[in-house]
Amino acid sequence: MHVKVFANLRDICGGVTVEVDPAGNTVMDVLERMVEVFPRIETEIFTAERELKPFVHVYINGKNIIHADGLRTVVEETDQFALFPPVAGG
Structure with a gap:
């Protein structure tokens, strides 16, 4: 995934643009793979509780994930x- x-x-x-090969098919899977690589x-994107930091945004096909399943x-x-x-x- 790009x-x-x-x-x-x-x-x-x-x-x-970076190429990411996540183990699963969710936004979290992609982000976890990015952290591995x-x-x-x-520390730029996650809180200690493994949530997105305030003002970090992920968009899928131009739509913010907060309007989907996070x-x-x-x-x-x-x-x-x-x-x-x-x-x-x-």
């Missing part, structure tokens, strides 16, 4: 997966 990453996650992952990403949202290989970290500025 995952587009933005802002500081690009530096951690080494590019705008890019360990530094864990981290349990099922994803297909062909879905557009985008991961946005918190961004500050003004």
Whole structure:
């Protein structure tokens, strides 16, 4: 699955798009695989309780997962997966 990453996650992952081969078919499976491959990403996106940090957003086909099943949202290989970290500025 192709995952587009933005802002500081690009530096951690080494590019705008990364290839991820998750063990399952949910958003959480994709993110857990990303943590395995890019360990530094864990503290950027997850709380200690293994929830998304505030202002971290995941979009599947342009729709925020908060409007679906959250981290349990099922994803297909062909879905557009985008991961946005918190961004500050003004």
